Amino acid sequence: MALHFELVTPERLVRSEDVHMVVVPGTEGDFGVLEGHMPVMSTIRSDADVEIYATAGSQPERIKITGGFAEVNDKGLTILAEHAG
Amino acid sequence: MASLKALKIRINSVKSTQKITKAMKMVAAAKLRRAQEAAEAARPYAERLEAVVSSIASKVEKGPQAPKLLAGTGKDDVHLFVVATSDKGLAGAFNTNIVRLARRRAEELRAAGKTVKFYTIGKKGRDQLARTYRGDIVHSIEPGDLGKLGFDSVQEWASDLTARFEAGEFDVAHLFFSKFVSVLTQEPTEIQLMPVAVAETGAVAATAGASVEYEPDEEEILADLLPRNVSVQLLRAQRENAASEQGSKMTAMDNATRNAGDMINKLTIQYNRTRQAAITTELVEIISGAEAL
Numbered sequence: 001m002a003l004h005f006e007l008v009t010p011e012r013l014v015r016s017e018d019v020h021m022v023v024v025p026g027t028e029g030d031f032g033v034l035e036g037h038m039p040v041m042s043t044i045r046s047d048a049d050v051e052i053y054a055t056a057g058s059q060p061e062r063i064k065i066t067g068g069f070a071e072v073n074d075k076g077l078t079i080l081a082e083h084a085g
Numbered sequence: 086m087a088s089l090k091a092l093k094i095r096i097n098s099v100k101s102t103q104k105i106t107k108a109m110k111m112v113a114a115a116k117l118r119r120a121q122e123a124a125e126a127a128r129p130y131a132e133r134l135e136a137v138v139s140s141i142a143s144k145v146e147k148g149p150q151a152p153k154l155l156a157g158t159g160k161d162d163v164h165l166f167v168v169a170t171s172d173k174g175l176a177g178a179f180n181t182n183i184v185r186l187a188r189r190r191a192e193e194l195r196a197a198g199k200t201v202k203f204y205t206i207g208k209k210g211r212d213q214l215a216r217t218y219r220g221d222i223v224h225s226i227e228p229g230d231l232g233k234l235g236f237d238s239v240q241e242w243a244s245d246l247t248a249r250f251e252a253g254e255f256d257v258a259h260l261f262f263s264k265f266v267s268v269l270t271q272e273p274t275e276i277q278l279m280p281v282a283v284a285e286t287g288a289v290a291a292t293a294g295a296s297v298e299y300e301p302d303e304e305e306i307l308a309d310l311l312p313r314n315v316s317v318q319l320l321r322a323q324r325e326n327a328a329s330e331q332g333s334k335m336t337a338m339d340n341a342t343r344n345a346g347d348m349i350n351k352l353t354i355q356y357n358r359t360r361q362a363a364i365t366t367e368l369v370e371i372i373s374g375a376e377a378l
Contacts, residue, residue, distance in 0.1 A: 008133060010236045010320050012126040028300050041137070042300035043309050069310060071137060073297075080134055082236060082313070 003035040004076030005052065007063065007084055014063075014084045015052075022077055023051040023060070024070045033077045044068040050079065089363065092356040096349060103345035109175070110338035117268065117331035120232050124265060124324040131321050138281065138314050141299075141307050152304075154247070154311040157280035158256045163200045165223070165255035166191060167246065167278060169262040169322050170210030171231055171330045177337035179263060179271065179330050180209040186273040187214070187261045202255060206242065206323075223254070231327035236320055243316035250279050262322035263329035269336060271329035276322075281314055 002018035023032045025048030031040075046067060051060035068081035087095075142155055168187045170180045187210075191201045203218055205211040205225045214222060226242060228234055246258065258279040264272045276282070299306060 008130045010127055010130045010317060011123075013129050026300055039297040040300060041141070041297055041306060043306055067313070069134075069137070069306070069313075071133075078133060080130060080137075082240075 003033060003037075006076065006078045007050070007065075008078065008080050009082065009084050014081075019052055020055050020058070021053040023053075024077070024079065025049065026070065033072055037072045037077070039074070040070070040072045042070050044070055044079070044081070087355075087359070089356065089359055092352060092359060096352045096356065099345050099348050099352065103342055103349065106338045106341040106345060110335055110342060113331045113335040113338060116232055117328065117335055120324070120328040120331050121265070123232070124321075124328045127317075127321055127324050131317050134310070134314060134317055138307070138310050141303050141310070142281070144303055152308050152311055153251060154279060154281055154315070155307065158253065160256045161199070163202065163255040163257075164194055165202050165204055165246075165249075165258045167204045167206065167258055167260045167319075168210045168214065169260065169319075169326055170205070170207035170213075171326065172208040172227055172229060173330075174209055175337065176330050176334040177340075179333035180207070180213065182271070182273045183261050183263050184210055184213045186275060188217070190259070190261075190275060191218070204246070204258075223249075228323070231323060231330055234320075234323050234327070236316070239320045239323060240316045243312065243319050246279070246319075247312050247315055260318060260322055262326045263333075265325050265328035265332060268332045271333055274325075276318065278315060278318055281311055 002020065003022065005015060005017060005019045005022050006013070007015040021032055021034050023030055024042065025045045026042040027045055028042070031042075033040075044065065044067075047064065049062040049064050051062055053060050063084055065079065065081035066083045068079055070077065070079045072078075166187050168183060170183050174180065187203075191203075194201050201218075201221065203214055203222045205214060205222060206228055208225075208227050211222065211225045224245075228238070249255065250258065257277065260276050260278040262274060264274040266272055
């Protein structure tokens with residue numbers, strides 16, 4: 001029961017793992033993505049943090065990303081960012 | 086017949102050339118591995134972006150309000166050739182092959198009555214193109230070491246190109262680079278950079294069927310993604326070029342090393358023959374001198 005999460009930059013594939021939840025800083029507001037989320041495409045605010053919850057209730061890991069785009073489909077969540085970390 | 090000393094000097098000089106080409110080959114081999122890894126690391130991003138752009142673009146109507154980068158300027162009179170080469174030579178026919186392809190395409194378009202301008206990335210490409218098209222080069226960039234190129238500098242070129250496109254300096258942009266197939270084969274390639282060429286089929290299927298929510302709407306996402314797509318295409322070309330350059334250099338230096346080896350063998354044989362001839366002459370002189378007594 002996990003969400004497949006991928007974070008990709010032009011330089012490399014930063015993350016590809018199964019997590020509990022990811023909070024995405026969308027242009028029109030943050031949204032949390034759990035497994036089985038409906039398909040969404042959204043642009044991402046500049047200089048915002050993505051919060052990754054490895055398991056329910058754990059401390060979130062924050063990764064700063066710039067200039068990006070998030071896509072949720074039945075395979076999971078993919079974030080395309082220009083810079084990460 | 087060259088003197089013994091002259092031959093010896095010649096052999097030593099070829100030997101030191103061989104040492105240099107051998108070292109260059111090994112450096113190229115090490116750099117090639119890194120360049121190849123970088124080219125592969127850039128692939129997932131480019132593939133996903135392309136899939137997303139195609140699937141959104143197929144949903145957006147190509148009306149007058151559609152982004153210029155997608156719909157084009159409505160003409161195809163002025164073509165801009167973005168020719169990506171390297172700053173350094175000694176890489177076999179790497180630079181020449183890219184320039185040759187660009188030149189051939191330019192002649193075709195000129196024959197069809199179009200205007201062709203050049204935007205060169207890399208010193209070698211500029212120098213070669215300047216021989217025939219000096220007045221048509223609108224801008225040149227010297228990227229330095231292709232292997233160390235980051236996304237930031239590529240982004241600068243992309244925004245410069247996009248600004249020129251929006252200003253109506255040209256109608257269609259083509260990108261020329263060398264695709265890395267294997268160490269022995271690099272293929273000069275042309276892709277259309279602007280307006281964005283959208284694959285009509287294929288990637289569309291990925292999101293079809295599911296109702297996708299767009300945040301903000303499709304048009305705005307597309308307006309955000311299209312310039313990014315240009316940078317990513319440019320970056321991909323640079324990465325492919327970096328790998329091709331090293332591959333080509335490795336092959337060229339391997340050939341040079343082998344040629345130097347052949348030459349050393351030939352010169353050594355000649356050296357030995359000359360030495361033996363000198364010894365024989367001396368012996369003949371001594372023997373005939375002794376017989377005369």
